[in-house]
Amino acid sequence: MNNSRIKSTDLQARAYNLLPLGVNSNFRYWGDKITPYVDKAKGAYLWDVDGNRYIDYRMAFGPIILGHAFDEVNLKVHEEIDRAVLCAMTSELELELAELIIEMCPCVEMVRLACSGTEATMHALRVARAFTGREKIIKFEGMYHGFQDYTLFSTYSPVEAYGNINSPVPIASSSGIPKSLNELITTLPFNNLEILDKVLRRSGYDIAAIIAEPCFGNCAAIEPLPGFLEFIREKCTEYGIVFILDEVKTGFRIARGGAQEYYHLMPDIATYAKAMGNGFPIAAFGGRKNIMSIIGHGVAQGGTYNNNKPGVAAAVSTLKLINEKPILESIQYRGNNLMRGLANLFTEANIPVTMHGYPAMFSFTIGNEKVTDQRDWQGTERDYYLRLVEYTIENGVMPDHDPREPWFLCFSHSDADVDETLNVMADAVKRVKR
Ligand code: PMP
DSSP, rough: OOOOHHHHHHHHHHHHSSSGGGGGGGGGOOTTOOOOOOEEEEEEEETTTTOEEEEEESSGGOOOSOBTTOOHHHHHHHHHTTOOOOOOOOOOHHHHHHHHHHHOOOOOSEEEEESSSHHHHHHHHHHHHHOOOOOOEETTTTOOSSSGGOOOBBBSOOOOOOTTSSSSSOOOSSSOOGGGGGGEEEETTTTHHHHHHHHHHHHGGEEEEEEEEESSSTTTTTTOOOOHHHHHHHHHHTTTEEEEEETTTTTTSSSHHHHHHHTOOOEEEEEEOOOGGGGSSSSSEEHHHHHTTTBBTTOOOOOOTTTTTHHHHHHHHHHHHHHHSSSHHHHHHHHHHHHHHHHHHHHHTTTOOOEEETTTTTEESSSSOOOHHHHHHHHHOOHHHHHHHHHHHHHTEESSSSSSSSSSTTTTTOOOHHHHHHHHHHHHHHHHHO
């Protein structure tokens, strides 16, 4: 295809004067003259302002589970917003949404809504601290829980900064995070039972919450080793710690009940956003009744937009579809074909590849065979991965530019899209020098 980027480059030049880096979220900046600006998206496709069409595997970083601008969801939103957009009063539709979430998500007995994944994790952390009367949090290196200050540590720094694996150092991922928060966070390598156990023996009774993504949704979809999530569950019970499972990426995507259903796991609180609303701004956190019911009894939680009608209507429509129709099964079928096809391509070219994740949300690493945490991932051939996806993007197939971000599938991806993707990646493997 060899895409033109003339209009994108013009818009970027204009945007530089208006928005820091020319974007509204740092992750959307790919670099000077290579950052695409979008015109529209429908189904599995996205068009940039230069008219180039892409098979989209970014899916807006995960929210699009049915397809871009999915008719049935948009119709429901139109219907509801003609009646009201925001009322600062609870509607029956919110109750319908809460009932759906509680039915679908194993650990959720009570739920509160929010507008973004960041808010959901922020609220969950406060509730955990209030419930336990403790302040410290454990999170895992390379995991991302949104832009609130409490867990934005050791997220995407070079791993050399994290210190020795046996005594990791929390590294703030931004200037502006108060130094005093360092005291409240312990960062540990994921998938390492011994180190977690050692830290808990020393300070388990000071910990309010262990927050974890079930897999590395923000580092190539590396999966939990068998027993690791179960170990967290067991130890949280032993030390009276609240186990917060961050399902912002996995929820309503890798299974109807997210990673909890997939791994038969019962966290105390889970956080949701993304696939819940097929792109509309809606999020939730929920969990055990005895924990959630402290909200409103000396524990503050709220937000003007928490019950915004577009988000609530979109979530009701999306979750009903996911709950009642074989949507996720269809995504799983195509995702499996794509994962298998990609693995074969690399294997046939004698390139050592490891596939990670789930058919609806996967990635792959090249080189290093043992990849169980962010430290291992950094030793993989990330530069080669980047050049491969730069080639596929040039040729109409768009996974994210960042090797940490998984490939996301939606219900609208077709068999033909999968075939075209495999053809383009086959070309990339032939043409891009390793
Ligand atoms: N948690 C996880 C696991 C995420 O992947 C993200 C976003 N990528 C967030 C929280 C934050 O969500 P949001 O961008 O909606 O604030």
